[in-house]
Amino acid sequence: MPGSARSTAGDHRFDVNLSILFTELPLSERPAAAAAAGFDAVELWWPWVDSPTPGQSELAALRKAIQDAGVRLTGLNFYAGRLPGPDRGALSLPGEESERFRANIDVAAGFAQSLGCTALNALYGNRVDGVDPAEQDALALENLVLAARAADRIGAILLIEALNEPESPLYPLVSAPAAVGVVDKVNAATGLDNARFLMDLYHLAMNGEDLPAVIDRYAEKTGHVQIADSPGRGAPGTGSLPLEELLDRLRKAGYDGWIGLEYKPGERPSAEAFGRLPR
Incomplete structure (x- = not known):
C-alpha cells in the first residue's frame, strides 16, 4: 500500500521502471508517485523516443522532478527508438539510427551523471533486411x-540485455550466452571491464532458458536485474515464475545490486501493483 517501505524487501533492493509503471501519469509526476509508494530508486528507458538530443529545458525538468521526489536514478537506457514498440534499439542499425545513437551517448551519460546514475543500458537493435548481420555486429561493437x-568517464557500467524471441524475433540477442558474448567482446575491445549483463528474468523465461543455470553461470557478470512474471509480463504472483526463489539464488550467487520492477500493472493503478514483491 502507498507509504510502505518497498525499496528493500528482505535482502533485495527494488527500483521502479517509470517507463512501464506509473504510465497513467505524466512523466514529470512519476518520480513522486514512486516515492509515495515507498520507493527511493527508479530507472528509465530513454524518455524522448523521437529525440536522442532533447533540449536542455526538457532534461532539466525531468532532472528536477527526480530530485524533488527524493529518489535515486539507478539505471537509464541510451536512445533506443520507440519503446515499447518494434525498434528494440538503434546502435546496430546502419545509417540515421546509428548516428542518432552516437549523438545520444554524451547526452545520456551527462544526464545520468547529473543524477548519480551508474548504469547505462544499450539495446542492440534489430536485424535489418538486406544488411549482412556481420556488418551490423561490427557496427554494434564500434558503437558499444x-x-x-x-x-567509464562518469564511473558507470554499460549494460547489455537479452530480449525474448517471441516478442522480438528480429533482435539477435535472445539468450543469456548471446548477450554475455557481446559483453565479453566489448570488455576485450576497451580493456575497461565495465560492460555487464542485464539479466531480465522475464525475457529469459520467455526464451525457455534454465533460469537457475543462467544465474549460477552468469551472476558474476551481471550488473543489473529486472523482473516481471511470466507469462504476461505482469506483477509478481500473476504468472508462474518462482521469483522469490530465483532472487534468493541470485543473492546467494553473489549478486547484491538493484532489482528493477519492469512489469505491467494491469488494469489497476500502478501504486496497487506492488503487493506481492519477493521478500
Whole structure:
C-alpha cells in the first residue's frame, strides 16, 4: 500500500521502471508517485523516443522532478527508438539510427551523471533486411565501445540485455550466452571491464532458458536485474515464475545490486501493483 517501505524487501533492493509503471501519469509526476509508494530508486528507458538530443529545458525538468521526489536514478537506457514498440534499439542499425545513437551517448551519460546514475543500458537493435548481420555486429561493437568509454568517464557500467524471441524475433540477442558474448567482446575491445549483463528474468523465461543455470553461470557478470512474471509480463504472483526463489539464488550467487520492477500493472493503478514483491 502507498507509504510502505518497498525499496528493500528482505535482502533485495527494488527500483521502479517509470517507463512501464506509473504510465497513467505524466512523466514529470512519476518520480513522486514512486516515492509515495515507498520507493527511493527508479530507472528509465530513454524518455524522448523521437529525440536522442532533447533540449536542455526538457532534461532539466525531468532532472528536477527526480530530485524533488527524493529518489535515486539507478539505471537509464541510451536512445533506443520507440519503446515499447518494434525498434528494440538503434546502435546496430546502419545509417540515421546509428548516428542518432552516437549523438545520444554524451547526452545520456551527462544526464545520468547529473543524477548519480551508474548504469547505462544499450539495446542492440534489430536485424535489418538486406544488411549482412556481420556488418551490423561490427557496427554494434564500434558503437558499444563508444558507449562503454562514455560510461567509464562518469564511473558507470554499460549494460547489455537479452530480449525474448517471441516478442522480438528480429533482435539477435535472445539468450543469456548471446548477450554475455557481446559483453565479453566489448570488455576485450576497451580493456575497461565495465560492460555487464542485464539479466531480465522475464525475457529469459520467455526464451525457455534454465533460469537457475543462467544465474549460477552468469551472476558474476551481471550488473543489473529486472523482473516481471511470466507469462504476461505482469506483477509478481500473476504468472508462474518462482521469483522469490530465483532472487534468493541470485543473492546467494553473489549478486547484491538493484532489482528493477519492469512489469505491467494491469488494469489497476500502478501504486496497487506492488503487493506481492519477493521478500
